[in-house]
Amino acid sequence: xxxEFRALHxxxxxxxxxxxxxxxxxxxxxxxxxxVATTSAGVAWSLGAPDGDKLSRERAVDLVSRxxxxxxxxxxxxxxxxxxxxxxxxxxxxxxxxxxxxxGINIEDGAYPGLRPLGEQTERIAAARKAAPLFVNAxxxxxxxxxxxxxxxxxxxxxxxxxxxxxxxxxxxxxxxxDPEIIAALAAELSVPLNVMAGPGAPPVARLAxxxxxxxxxxxxxxxxxxAVVARCAEEMLTEGTYDAQKADLDFDTMNALPF
Numbered sequence: 637x638x639x640e641f642r643a644l645h646x647x648x649x650x651x652x653x654x655x656x657x658x659x660x661x662x663x664x665x666x667x668x669x670x671x672v673a674t675t676s677a678g679v680a681w682s683l684g685a686p687d688g689d690k691l692s693r694e695r696a697v698d699l700v701s702r703x704x705x706x707x708x709x710x711x712x713x714x715x716x717x718x719x720x721x722x723x724x725x726x727x728x729x730x731x732x733x734x735x736x737x738x739x740g741i742n743i744e745d746g747a748y749p750g751l752r753p754l755g756e757q758t759e760r761i762a763a764a765r766k767a768a769p770l771f772v773n774a775x776x777x778x779x780x781x782x783x784x785x786x787x788x789x790x791x792x793x794x795x796x797x798x799x800x801x802x803x804x805x806x807x808x809x810x811x812x813x814x815d816p817e818i819i820a821a822l823a824a825e826l827s828v829p830l831n832v833m834a835g836p837g838a839p840p841v842a843r844l845a846x847x848x849x850x851x852x853x854x855x856x857x858x859x860x861x862x863x864a865v866v867a868r869c870a871e872e873m874l875t876e877g878t879y880d881a882q883k884a885d886l887d888f889d890t891m892n893a894l895p896f
Contacts, residue, residue, distance in 0.1 A: 637739040638710070644671055654674065654714075654853055656682050657679075657703075659894060662894040665709055666894070671711065672703065672707060672710070673853050674712070678856045678858075679696060697732045701736035711738050712738060712739055713741050726764050727767040738770060740773060743761065743775060746780070746781060759803075776808060793810060794825045807850070810822060816839055819847045822848075829850030832849050
């Protein structure tokens with residue numbers, strides 16, 4: 637699965653609607669996805685924790701294992717910042733995720749509310765690279781967090797991306813960017829596949845591919861949309877006593893027939 641997942645980053649743009657539990661992963665695969673990516677926020681919420689390095693490694697890896705089980709496509713796991721303070725902890729996490737059957741990881745450089753120092757993060761990525769032959773997607777949070785001088789942000793992002801690639805990252809993920817000019821500039825400057833986070837207001841997948849993007853994911857957006865349905869259904873039932881929001885295109889038999 638690892639080689640198959642690596643190969644998906646060349647040629648046609650890789651589209652990854654993000655999953656947060658086994659059922660969402662199965663539905664995404666059923667829709668035709670060539671791989672499944674987890675979202676750390678959605679996973680954390682589904683397990684009763686906030687996003688941002690609050691979930692334990694053990695619970696996160698268990699979710700990866702259950703998602704991989706029975707999947708016919710590669711699964712890449714969002715491991716937040718690595719579930720540990722030291723580079724050795726990151727290596728332990730990556731080995732556990734590899735043992736769970738994942739084909740890739742996302743690892744972020746955000747250290748809320750800023751970024752980890754460049755040297756420290758390159759050590760963490762190098763540790764991840766050495767721990768297992770998974771596809772290492774290095775997330776850069778300069779735009780997501782609005783870090784530093786806006787005029788220098790592109791150059792700072794490219795510098796981090798190149799350092800992470802030198803440390804062994806197979807790809808770079810820059811969430812928070814939807815401006816076509818910035819996306820095209822990033823793609824032109826990088827020697828590894830570029831992943832961007834799309835969603836409402838972002839260019840369509842076809843346009844992102846034209847700009848040089850190799851991989852498109854959506855983070856927690858689908859999970860948020862699903863939980864919004866829960867909120868609407870509950871509010872309607874509790875305030876109006878009606879059930880219109882519960883109307884769904886997915887029937888019980890379709891859900892129950894998923895390969896859990």
